[in-house]
Amino acid sequence: MSDIALATDQARIAARMAAPDAAKHELVLKSSEFRKGREAGWRELERLVRQIERRGVRSLSLDDLQQLPILYRAALSSLSVARSIALDRNLLLYLENLALRAYFAVYATRANPIDGLRDFFVRDLPAAVRAARWHILIAAAALLVGVAAGFILTAYDEAWFSSLMPSELAGGRGPASTAADLRAKELFAPWPGAAAAFGIFANVLFSHNTLVGLMCFGLGLAAGVPTLMLTVYQGLSLGAFIALHFNRGLTVDCLGWVSIHGTTELGAVILLAAGGLVIADKILFPGRYARLENLALHGRQAAQMAVGAILMLFVAGILEGGFRQLVQSTPARFAIGLGMAALWLVYFSCCGRRARP
Amino acid sequence: MSAVHDVSGRNSPPGAPPPGRARAVQVFEESRRQKREIVTPEGVPITVEVADYGERLTAFVIDFAIWTLLTFAVYLPIFALIGATHASLIAIAIALFLGFLVRNLYFIYFELAWQGATPGKRVIGLRVIDRRGGPLTASAVIARNLTREIEMFIPLGILLQSGRSSGGAIDWSELSLGVWLLFFAALPVINRDRMRGGDLIAGTMVIALPRRALSSDLVERTVAFAFTPQQLQVYGAFELQVLEELLRRPLNAATPQVLDEVCDKICRKIGWSEPVPRGDVLTFLRDFYTAERAYLEREQLFGKIKADKYAQPAGSA
Numbered sequence: 001m002s003d004i005a006l007a008t009d010q011a012r013i014a015a016r017m018a019a020p021d022a023a024k025h026e027l028v029l030k031s032s033e034f035r036k037g038r039e040a041g042w043r044e045l046e047r048l049v050r051q052i053e054r055r056g057v058r059s060l061s062l063d064d065l066q067q068l069p070i071l072y073r074a075a076l077s078s079l080s081v082a083r084s085i086a087l088d089r090n091l092l093l094y095l096e097n098l099a100l101r102a103y104f105a106v107y108a109t110r111a112n113p114i115d116g117l118r119d120f121f122v123r124d125l126p127a128a129v130r131a132a133r134w135h136i137l138i139a140a141a142a143l144l145v146g147v148a149a150g151f152i153l154t155a156y157d158e159a160w161f162s163s164l165m166p167s168e169l170a171g172g173r174g175p176a177s178t179a180a181d182l183r184a185k186e187l188f189a190p191w192p193g194a195a196a197a198f199g200i201f202a203n204v205l206f207s208h209n210t211l212v213g214l215m216c217f218g219l220g221l222a223a224g225v226p227t228l229m230l231t232v233y234q235g236l237s238l239g240a241f242i243a244l245h246f247n248r249g250l251t252v253d254c255l256g257w258v259s260i261h262g263t264t265e266l267g268a269v270i271l272l273a274a275g276g277l278v279i280a281d282k283i284l285f286p287g288r289y290a291r292l293e294n295l296a297l298h299g300r301q302a303a304q305m306a307v308g309a310i311l312m313l314f315v316a317g318i319l320e321g322g323f324r325q326l327v328q329s330t331p332a333r334f335a336i337g338l339g340m341a342a343l344w345l346v347y348f349s350c351c352g353r354r355a356r357p
Numbered sequence: 358m359s360a361v362h363d364v365s366g367r368n369s370p371p372g373a374p375p376p377g378r379a380r381a382v383q384v385f386e387e388s389r390r391q392k393r394e395i396v397t398p399e400g401v402p403i404t405v406e407v408a409d410y411g412e413r414l415t416a417f418v419i420d421f422a423i424w425t426l427l428t429f430a431v432y433l434p435i436f437a438l439i440g441a442t443h444a445s446l447i448a449i450a451i452a453l454f455l456g457f458l459v460r461n462l463y464f465i466y467f468e469l470a471w472q473g474a475t476p477g478k479r480v481i482g483l484r485v486i487d488r489r490g491g492p493l494t495a496s497a498v499i500a501r502n503l504t505r506e507i508e509m510f511i512p513l514g515i516l517l518q519s520g521r522s523s524g525g526a527i528d529w530s531e532l533s534l535g536v537w538l539l540f541f542a543a544l545p546v547i548n549r550d551r552m553r554g555g556d557l558i559a560g561t562m563v564i565a566l567p568r569r570a571l572s573s574d575l576v577e578r579t580v581a582f583a584f585t586p587q588q589l590q591v592y593g594a595f596e597l598q599v600l601e602e603l604l605r606r607p608l609n610a611a612t613p614q615v616l617d618e619v620c621d622k623i624c625r626k627i628g629w630s631e632p633v634p635r636g637d638v639l640t641f642l643r644d645f646y647t648a649e650r651a652y653l654e655r656e657q658l659f660g661k662i663k664a665d666k667y668a669q670p671a672g673s674a
Binding site: 027028029030031032035036039042043073076079080082086087088089091092093094096097098099100101103104107108112113115116119120124210211214215217218280295299300302303304306308309310 | 397398399401403404405465466469470472486491492493494495496497498499500501503504506507511512515530531533534537554557558560563566567568569570571572574575576580594597598601602605626647648650652654657658673
């Protein structure tokens, strides 16, 4: 196509050179003739691109839609030719700008937002979590070590409780609490009402645990050691909490009370820590890339895991605020907690394994 | 298939004082944005301009205003429903939570539906693109927006909630949150592609996409003045484009004087002996532009590219 156009240019130049009445000083510029032959196509493409930018690609008529890729390729070839034959700055800038805008119009993603969101939650997120299974195992192990250590220390000497549990989380609990206290004010306290429950729910997102989880994630940048330390630390306070109840013969009720939202919340904590470990992994073992480049290349996986963790924190908030005090029986709490854990496991390990349609 | 390159100083010829970015910015009133190159699947490199920190901040402020209003619109009925009887902590928690929901749906919806532009970005003329020139995927958009929560809003929310409780002593977790916030706010300034944390992680980049217009061709005319090749080889492409810029500028009161000065300068430089009548200055300049461009473009076709007046034509050495 451009061959024909070039031939037309040559013919036009030859015709003007040969014209008998050509003034002595008339100059014929190749770039000028080139522009004359193609300008209509550029203007047409500009019109289409402006319409797409304003009202979306759906507003184009069928004919326009067919013209778009043809005009786009013609504009790209014009740009290449103009760069080699023309010194008109305005023309070069215009063509480059037009080609770029047309490029975005032609190669833009056509997926609508709903499809995009569904695709993310059905495929990309579980795939990212599956790819990090070793990091998740390490993070879970660190958390378990913390729980075990906190439990053993506090079970033998309850003085440890106040040093392992941040005071704002202890909420008045401590070595002085009696079994009856814990039962009435905590484990089987009445439901506080809808508004307060919603407050608790929203609070989970901005709570101490979320903060520590985020720090776990972010400190992956520091080669992962702080991530593991913080994960162990989170386990310590949970272990201390369980030990306090263990010493008062409330182990089963306590585990039920924690598990209803805890399986989800701890899952989120583990996922955040594992995301931090993925970051650390990409920085420590960059393979064939520069460290930061490798992080940028694989960082999307870590970010997707953090997104999954935020989702889980949401659900944990609903469970903690809405259901924990509403469901007053320990077996039912266990059923919900373990059911949620099973749901997450199935979601992350099985969802979206089939090939894309 | 596609890649991004650094193109600063792409056109500078070796061995000569290059036109230089500073000079181009000054003469052409060009933007100071960083430039990168993406290569289309057809193999043609196209230059893109990386959006400035200020532009992105402005776009964000516009978006911020919109989603804050939206959040309030949703929040007021709920607030009226639960009444003012409850503790303010709960009210703050509800507001934070609604804000979380509204702003994320807002950013993700618009960046997906409007091909990488929120209303704020659209007003300023910015656009999110894939850093390697591919299509912008939904997972990249979701990742770059939810990372904003981790960078900024969740730490801010925690600070807002715990702010009232602490006394005079230094609270280490608050201090670390402050450092965290500062780091992520400064991140776009300290990397060349002006990426914030979310861009870095999602593999995206924000570019400025201005619209340029095509003006009429300056050479479409019959010339009255004739120049010899010796006179035309004095200048190079840079000077030609400066002259183009001058001729394309809208006329104002100062224009005749500037044109006179430029005309005198050119006459002296190329050794034009006859005086140019004052009324013919514009004609002279346009003719000179036409002849110069015809000469330089013809030389360029033969591979003799002259970037500016300091450069020796590549073929003559």
